[in-house]
Amino acid sequence: MSAIDLALANLLSPMVLFFALGLMASLARSDLTVPEAIAKFLALYLMMAIGFKGGVAVAKSGLDMKLVGVMLAGIALSALIPLIGFALLRLSTRLSAIDAAAVAAHYGSISIVTFVAATQTMTTLGLAYEGYLIAVAAVMETPAILTALLLARKARDPARRAEEEGMGALLREIGLNGSVVMLIGSFLIGWITGDRGMKAVAPFVNDLFFGMICLFLLDMGLIAGRGMREGMKTLSWQAIAFGLYMPLISAGLAAVVCLALDLSLGGTALMITLAASASYIAVPAAMRLALPEAKPSIYLTLSLGVTFPFNLALGIPLYVWLAGVVKG
Amino acid sequence: MSAIDLALANLLSPMVLFFALGLMASLARSDLTVPEAIAKFLALYLMMAIGFKGGVAVAKSGLDMKLVGVMLAGIALSALIPLIGFALLRLSTRLSAIDAAAVAAHYGSISIVTFVAATQTMTTLGLAYEGYLIAVAAVMETPAILTALLLARKARDPARRAEEEGMGALLREIGLNGSVVMLIGSFLIGWITGDRGMKAVAPFVNDLFFGMICLFLLDMGLIAGRGMREGMKTLSWQAIAFGLYMPLISAGLAAVVCLALDLSLGGTALMITLAASASYIAVPAAMRLALPEAKPSIYLTLSLGVTFPFNLALGIPLYVWLAGVVKG
Amino acid sequence: MSAIDLALANLLSPMVLFFALGLMASLARSDLTVPEAIAKFLALYLMMAIGFKGGVAVAKSGLDMKLVGVMLAGIALSALIPLIGFALLRLSTRLSAIDAAAVAAHYGSISIVTFVAATQTMTTLGLAYEGYLIAVAAVMETPAILTALLLARKARDPARRAEEEGMGALLREIGLNGSVVMLIGSFLIGWITGDRGMKAVAPFVNDLFFGMICLFLLDMGLIAGRGMREGMKTLSWQAIAFGLYMPLISAGLAAVVCLALDLSLGGTALMITLAASASYIAVPAAMRLALPEAKPSIYLTLSLGVTFPFNLALGIPLYVWLAGVVKG
Amino acid sequence: MQTFLKKRIAIVIEQPALNRVLDKLDQLAVTGYTVYPVIAGRGREGSWRADGMVSDAGRMVSVVCVCDPAKVEAIIEPIYKIVSRQVGIITISDCEVIRPDHF
Amino acid sequence: MQTFLKKRIAIVIEQPALNRVLDKLDQLAVTGYTVYPVIAGRGREGSWRADGMVSDAGRMVSVVCVCDPAKVEAIIEPIYKIVSRQVGIITISDCEVIRPDHF
Amino acid sequence: MQTFLKKRIAIVIEQPALNRVLDKLDQLAVTGYTVYPVIAGRGREGSWRADGMVSDAGRMVSVVCVCDPAKVEAIIEPIYKIVSRQVGIITISDCEVIRPDHF
Numbered sequence A, B, C: 001m002s003a004i005d006l007a008l009a010n011l012l013s014p015m016v017l018f019f020a021l022g023l024m025a026s027l028a029r030s031d032l033t034v035p036e037a038i039a040k041f042l043a044l045y046l047m048m049a050i051g052f053k054g055g056v057a058v059a060k061s062g063l064d065m066k067l068v069g070v071m072l073a074g075i076a077l078s079a080l081i082p083l084i085g086f087a088l089l090r091l092s093t094r095l096s097a098i099d100a101a102a103v104a105a106h107y108g109s110i111s112i113v114t115f116v117a118a119t120q121t122m123t124t125l126g127l128a129y130e131g132y133l134i135a136v137a138a139v140m141e142t143p144a145i146l147t148a149l150l151l152a153r154k155a156r157d158p159a160r161r162a163e164e165e166g167m168g169a170l171l172r173e174i175g176l177n178g179s180v181v182m183l184i185g186s187f188l189i190g191w192i193t194g195d196r197g198m199k200a201v202a203p204f205v206n207d208l209f210f211g212m213i214c215l216f217l218l219d220m221g222l223i224a225g226r227g228m229r230e231g232m233k234t235l236s237w238q239a240i241a242f243g244l245y246m247p248l249i250s251a252g253l254a255a256v257v258c259l260a261l262d263l264s265l266g267g268t269a270l271m272i273t274l275a276a277s278a279s280y281i282a283v284p285a286a287m288r289l290a291l292p293e294a295k296p297s298i299y300l301t302l303s304l305g306v307t308f309p310f311n312l313a314l315g316i317p318l319y320v321w322l323a324g325v326v327k328g
Numbered sequence D, E, F: 001m002q003t004f005l006k007k008r009i010a011i012v013i014e015q016p017a018l019n020r021v022l023d024k025l026d027q028l029a030v031t032g033y034t035v036y037p038v039i040a041g042r043g044r045e046g047s048w049r050a051d052g053m054v055s056d057a058g059r060m061v062s063v064v065c066v067c068d069p070a071k072v073e074a075i076i077e078p079i080y081k082i083v084s085r086q087v088g089i090i091t092i093s094d095c096e097v098i099r100p101d102h103f
C-alpha cells in the first residue's frame, strides 16, 4: 500500500470518521455529549483491553531480551524529547519557561488512544507487532514529566520553590495515576493468565474493542472541538505550528533509534507513533499538581486539539510509511 | 402469523417484558433505577447502532430513487399530523392552544426507540426493510416542531412574541439536537464505510444490540411508570384517550400514504410505525426552548406514559398487520 | 482436582487478579476509580445476566419439586445464621446489641457477586448446577434482615421504638430493593422467554459476562481496599476474626443441610457459597433504614473488606471441596 | 429590583433515608425543594466516597429547601427528627428572592 | 485575614435553557460562574428526577455566580427575564471572599 | 428551636488538587466536610465542562466545610495557600445549625 492509499484508507476508517463526527458536532455547538462517567468507563475499558491483550501476547511469545533495549530506548525518548520541545517553544513562541516546560512534558509522554488507533491500523494492514510494546508505552508515560520538572525548577522563583512539597510525594501522586495503574495491572493479569484468561474475556476485550474505540473517538472529537473553540483564542500560530511539527521531529528521532532496535515492521511503526504522540490524560493531571502555574488551556488545547487530530488523521499512516523506510 | 398470534408473541418478547418489569418496579415505588449517565449511554448506543446499520444497508443496496418520494412523504406526515392532533385536542380537551400545539408536535415527530423495537419485530418475523428508512426517521423529527410553532404563534400574546429570540437561532438550537446528529452521523459513517466498517464494529452494533435494547426498555419502563404516577393527576381522561387514538389516526394516514410509495412489507410497517410513534427525546427539549409556557408534565406523560407503552405492546403488531393489508 | 490445585487455579483466575489489582491500587492510594454510574451499571448488568440465565435454565429443565425443599432450606439458613452470628459477636466482641444484630443480618443474607464468582468456577470446573438456585439466592436475601430486626427490637430502648414507623412500611422499603427486583424480574423473563429469548440476548448476557465480572471485581477491590483503610481503625481483631470464621460456620451448617437436599455437586457448592457469603448491597441499605443507630463503618467493612475477599480468594474453592465431601 | 428575605434550609442526609425526608417535606407542603448529588465527605461517622459504590448505604445527598422565615420552625422540627436518627446534618441560612409568592 | 462582601446569585434552571443563561452571563461579563448538577426536585411544575432520563427536558441544573453587590441588579434583571419564562428559581445571598479583584 | 451561628466555607478547586485540600482539612481537624460535583464553569482561566472529560485536569469540584466562626481564620489561611496556587476560589458565608457541638 502506498503512503497515499494508506492515508486515504485511514481517513475513511470508522475510527477517524467518528472522531470527525464529534469534532464537527462540537464545532457546530450541537448539544451532543458523552456523559463524563461513560468517557471514564471507555478509557478504563481501553486500558484494560489493550493491557490485557499485550500481556497475553507476551505470555505467548515469551519475553525476548530485546525488550530491555526497547524499554531503555522508550525511556530515553520520553526523557529527551521534552528538551527539544522546550528549546523550540522558547525560541519560537512567547510562552513562559514554566508553560513551555509543561507543554514539552506532554510531547515526551505518550497518548494511549493514539497508540490504540495505530494498533488498529496494524490489524487492518495485517502487520504483527510485539505485545510488550504496551509495557513500553506504560514506562514512557512518566520520564517526560521528570524532565519537565527539572526544566521548570530552574525557571521557578525560589519563593514558589519553597512552597513545593517534596519531589517524593509528588512522584507518588503522579506515578499512581489511575490510567497507568490500570494499563500495567491489566498487562500483568494478561501475562499471568495467558490464553486461558483470554479465552474467558475475549468477547469483552477483543470483539467489542473496535466499537468502543469508535465511541471513545467520538468523545475525543467532541472534546477536541471544544478545545479548539476555547483554546484557539489563547494560542499563537507559532504554538499551533509546534503542535504540528513537533510530532514529526519526535517521529524522526524515534525512527533513527529504531534502526538500532530490530523490532518488527509493525512494532517499529508503533514505537514511532508512541514517540510522536502527546499525552492528554496522565500528564495534564500531573502538571496541575507539579506546575500549577502553567496554563492548562495551552497544553490541553495543543495536545488534544492540535496534535491528536493530526496524528490520528495524517500522522499514523505517515509513521507506518516511515517504519517501512526504517525496516526496508 | 395472524394479528392475534403476532400480538401475543410481541407481548411475550424480552423487550416488552423488560419494559413491563421497569413499569411495575416504578409503580411499586421500588428504588430500582438506571443511572442517568447509563440511560444517556444506552440512547447514544442505540442511535449509533441503528444509524450505522441503516447506512451499511444503503451502501449495500444503493439508493433507489424511491428514497426521494419516501422522504417527502415522511416530511409531509410529520408536518401535517400535528394539525390533526391540534384540532382534536382543542375540540376534545381543555388544553390551552400552546399546550395543544406542544403535544401535537410530539405526535408529528417520531420515537426512535419505537422504531428500533419495530425493526426488532421485523427481524423476528424475517421481514426485510429499506435501510434508508433510518434517514427518513431522522428527517421526520423536526418538521412537526415547525408546524407546532406556527400553531402556537397565532395563540401567543404579542408581548411574549416580542421576547422570543429569532426563529433562526431557535432552529439551530433544535436542529443540532444531539440524538439527531448522532443518528445521521452514524448513518453517514455506515454508508461511507459499508461492509468493511460493519465487519469491524459488528460485534458492538449487532451482537449487543438486543441486550442493550432490553436494558434501555427497562429504563423506559421505569420512566414511564414515574410519569404515570406523576402525570396522571394532571391529565384528563380526554387527554389520555388522545394518547391512545392519535397513533391509530397517524397510522391510518401513513397507511394510505404508503399505498403510493411501494416500500417492502417491512418498510411499510416501519413507515406506519414512525408516523404512529410520538417523540420524547428531541421534541420535549425543543418545546422547552420554543414554547416554555407549555406544561412539560402534559406532553411528557402523554408521549412516554401513554403512547409509547401502547405502541410497544399493541401498536407495533397492529401496524405490521396494517402493512400487510396495504401490501396485498 | 485437589483442594490445593483448586485454590491455586482460583487465585490465578482473572477475576481474583482484577480484584487484587483494585485492592492494591486502593491501598496504595492510586486515584484509579470506577465512576459510580458505571459501578451501578455493572451491578444492574450482573443481576440481569445471572437472573436471565437462571430463568432460561429452569425453562429448559423444568421445575422439579426439589425446588420447594431447597427454597425452604435457603430461607431457614438465611433466618437462622444471624442468630449464631449475633451470639458469637456478643460473646467475642464489644459490639452493642444493635451493631451485632446489623452485622449478623449481613451474614445471614447473601452476596450475589460471590455467587456469580462461584458459578464462574463451576463453569471452569465443568460442573453443572440447578438454574433455580438464582431464585433461591433471591429468597435468601431478606429473611436474615427480619431476624436481625427482631434481635435488635429487644435491645432497643422504648423511646426509639416509638419513633420507628410501622414494620409494614419498612418491609416494603426493604423488599422492593432494586437489585432484588432486577434479579427476580430477569429470572422470570428468562423463564418465560426461554431459549427463544436467550438466542436474542446471549451475546449480551453470556459472552460479555466474564469480562464484566472482571471489571466489577476491580471495582469491588477498590471499594474493599478503601474499606480496609477506613474501617480497620474502627474494628477490633475479634470482629475481624468473626469476618473470617463466620463464613466457615455458615458453610458447615449449609453442608449439613445439603445432605438432605440432593442437589447436583455444583448446586451443593453454590448452596454452601450462598450461606457463607455476606451481603453488601441490599442489607446495608436496609440496615440504614431499619437500624440507623448501627454503625455502617462496622458492617460494611466486615462484609466487604474482610469476608468478601476471603470468600473470593479461599472460600469458594474450599466450598467446592466441601461439596465434594457432601456428595461423595 | 425589590427582593424578599427567605430562609434556605440545607440538609445533608444519607441516601437510603432520602425518600423519608422528601416524603416529609411533601407532607409539610413546602413550595419545593432541590436535591444535589454529593461525591464525598467526612463527619463523625467517618469519611466516605461515592465513586465505585453500588449500595446506597454510606453515601450522602443534599436537599435544599427555600422557604418563608415563618415556616422554618414547622419544617425543621420534623425533619430534624429524621436526620438526628441518621447520618446527616442540617444548616439554615438567609437568602433573598424576587418572587415572594413562589416560596 | 481581611474579607470582602460579595453577593452569591444561585439559579436553578431547566437544563434545555442552561446555555441561554450562560450565554447571557458571558455577555454580562461576570468574572465567572459554576454549574452544579441537580438530581431531583419539586416546584410548582411538579416533581422530577434525573435518573434514567434521556431527554434534557424536565430536569434542572444549578448555576452559581459570585459577584460584586454593585453588579447584582445589572445581572439579575436580564437573567430573571430568561428564568421567569422557564421552569426555575433565583436566590441571592451574602458571602465573603478573600480576593475582591477576583469577583 | 434554638440555632447557633456557624460559618460555611465553600471552596471550588480543580479536581487534581482535591486530595491536597482534603488532607489539609483532615490535618486541621475540622469536624467534617462535604464534596459536591461541578459540571461546568468559567473563571479567569477560561471556561470548562466536565462531560466527555477523561483527564481530571481542567475540571472542578466544590468542597463545603461548616465550622465555628472562631476556627475560620485557622482553616482559611492554609487552605488559601493551596487554592491560590491552583485554579479555584473560596467563599465564606454565615449559617445556623441546631447541634453546635457537631461543628
Ligand SMILES: Nc1ncnc2c1ncn2[C@@H]1O[C@H](COP(=O)(O)O)[C@@H](O)[C@H]1O
Binding pocket: D012, D040, D041, D042, D043, D044, D045, D046, D048, D060, D086, D087, D088, D089, F030, F031, F032, F033, F034, F035, F064, F065, F066, F067, F102, F103
Ligand atoms: N462540618 C461539616 N461541614 C460540612 N459537611 C459536613 C460537616 N459535618 C458533616 N458533614 C457532612 O454530613 C455527613 C454526615 O455527617 P455525620 O453525621 O457527622 O457523619 C458527612 O459525611 C458530610 O458529608
Ligand SMILES: Nc1ncnc2c1ncn2[C@@H]1O[C@H](COP(=O)(O)O)[C@@H](O)[C@H]1O
Binding pocket: E030, E031, E032, E033, E034, E035, E064, E065, E066, E067, E102, E103, F012, F040, F041, F042, F043, F044, F045, F046, F047, F048, F060, F086, F087, F088, F089
Ligand atoms: N465569580 C464566580 N462565581 C462563581 N464561580 C466562579 C467564579 N469565578 C470562578 N468560579 C469558579 O471557580 C473556577 C476557577 O476559577 P478561576 O481560578 O478564576 O479560573 C471556575 O472554573 C468556576 O467554576
Ligand SMILES: Nc1ncnc2c1ncn2[C@@H]1O[C@H](COP(=O)(O)O)[C@@H](O)[C@H]1O
Binding pocket: D030, D031, D032, D033, D034, D035, D064, D065, D066, D067, D102, D103, E012, E040, E041, E042, E043, E044, E045, E046, E048, E060, E086, E087, E088, E089
Ligand atoms: N422552595 C424551593 N426550594 C428549593 N428549590 C426549589 C424550590 N422551588 C422550586 N425549586 C427548584 O426549582 C425547580 C423549578 O421550580 P418551579 O419553577 O417552581 O417548578 C424545582 O424543580 C426545584 O428543583
Ligand code: NA
Binding pocket: A081, A106, A107, A108, A109, A110, A111, A250, A274, A275, A276, A277, A278, A279
Ligand atoms: Na510522545
Ligand code: NA
Binding pocket: B081, B106, B107, B108, B109, B110, B111, B250, B274, B275, B276, B277, B278, B279
Ligand atoms: Na409520529
Ligand code: NA
Binding pocket: C081, C106, C107, C108, C109, C110, C111, C250, C274, C275, C276, C277, C278, C279
Ligand atoms: Na450468607
